[in-house]
Amino acid sequence: MSTVDTQEPNENELFEHHRFVASKGQEPLRVDKFLMNFIENATRNKIQQAAKEKHIWVNDAVVKQNYKVKAGDEVKVMFEHPPYEFLLTPENIPLDIVYEDDALLVVNKPAGMVVHPGHGNYTGTLINALIYHIDNLPVNSNERPGLVHRIDKDTSGLLVVAKTEKAMTHLAKQFFDKTTEREYVALVWGDVTEDSGIIEGHIARNPKNRLQMQVFEEGEQGKEAITHYKVLERIGYVTLVSCKLETGRTHQIRVHMKYIGHTLFNDERYGGDKILKGTTFTKYKQFVENAFKVLPRQALHAKTLGFVHPETGEYMRFNSEIPDDMVLCIDKWKHYSKHQQ
Template sequence: MNDREESYDLLDEPDFSENNDASENGLQYEHHRFIADSGQNLLRIDKFLVNRIENASRNKIQEAADAGCILVNEKPVKSNYRVKPNDIISIVMSYPPREIQIIPEDIPLNIVYEDDAVIIVNKKPGMVVHPGHGNYTGTLVNALAWHFKDQPWFNADDPRPGLVHRIDKDTSGLLVIAKTEAAKIHLSGQFFNKTSTRTYQAIVWGTPPEEEGTITGHIGRSVRDRKQMAVYPDGDYGKHAVTHYRILERLSYVTLVECRLETGRTHQIRAHFKYIGHPLFNDERYGGHQILKGTTFSKYKQFVENCFAVLPRQALHAKTLGFIHPVTGKYVEFDSELPTDMVAAIEKWRHYISGRDVEE
């Protein structure tokens, strides 16, 4: 076997922080890429791949093909496609189960939508998505295990049942969870191919210069602090990342912005806005927990500290989520309201502005 393989993990490099923050990118899927040898005989692609991917069944590969997750020369193919010399083949598949005990816990879930294929959850801030170092209970996965435990299809050995993407512990908002293997494969392909749509709302320090803008810069682990991600504009390190934003409301020394992700890297919005000089409000890891704009008056300092108290986390919420439904084939989009802590902080800033205008 002389063909070449490159293997990619859609999950960005693990976050070694105590909070187990994680990537917003595809979660538990791997990407294999093969280049067929120049002497390759015509061979069905499902047979070609089952001989090259460890622990992959032919049925699993055929499901990936049916979901459009097998590409040859950047075009989706069916499982009966015959591999030709020098074909470039890529496939997205779920990882085999890992040895980890998931304890079902009766934790309330804010379920926005549910059918036989998917469930949409509005995650509260402070909840870790899946168990990891220092967070083995109380996670979204523990709650999902309880929710799914009586379902015949539920696999108790799956360490991340149904997850296809994730958001940071202290970020609130929408997540889609797949309820079947076929749905997992289908949704993971959308996240990998960037055909899903996601918008976030954030409060940032200062005011970006333009009403709308795009932040571009490779994101990788910081060489100075492994708990942070850093932006590398020259592209020599890290992974390509693009964040589009528009201003929703100017609130004096802070701004409410909407962000649309073109890519999904670890801490992408948080790192990108720090990079352009506008860290997220009260984002301790990226410096937003300090007073970065405003006056030196003690009254103002007390006001900001009060805002920090009502919003004790980074001001970031995953507001909308859209994708092609894995069963109906139709585009669906879900929206969520801003959580009460962000609403309270915004109202405080509005009140501050109105009071200042009266004084002036």
């Protein structure tokens, strides 16, 4: 099934709106399951509540959650959520602060923490923690205090946060001008053939699955995206790679690595939570399942961050250790690989 259009949610509104049109090949499917396939954080409870409030329409008629969506149906749903200004509640959440001065701070975000409040994630975010610890953070164009860039919920690693208007403007321009240094470490499926390379391909939202991004080779849609990769270690059926971003698109490394045939290990959204390489032996399958349990997220860590300090003009470069869950998973693969030789 696919969507041909959707209205992106507006965080300043009281309601989150979505609109989808089922593709020609759509088999009959309950509308609640249809919506869960396309809307991030659309839990069954959230959809049931929308249905109770008569906020699900098919072809402009209110339907119940058991309505079967068919090819060509226009599906609309509206979720109620608090206004964005009410989401900015200070919360006493510990932060791993790597560096801090009067202009900025660098924080090491753990996997599982959402960067900013939004649909389905109203508490426990990095911003909730930041506004508890720091007064009067400047606000960016999206009304998000302190944020200059972000990383995915299940990606760990370094972020710089602006504490003054000048710092925000200066840092934002560096990201726009592509002068910052951002290096990630990823564990990917398969043996990456080339020792290093450059992945180029415009990235835009996948028209068949709105929760995914996709590479468009010809650049007829999407935004330019460039990733430089280097093999750090080959470990049997997986490879440890370094990825340096020249651009910063949504899911860039995850999408680019899948594009060249090396999906991130245990990246559920892009199919990396399946056994993509290896044998059919039962013991191997059990080993991979155990590795998934050790690392219950995509194997991606924002290891290095470099930028020019907005006040001093000094180039600053920060490194962070690969977190324990990734280290344990890598060690498991090394042990397995060694015993297969």
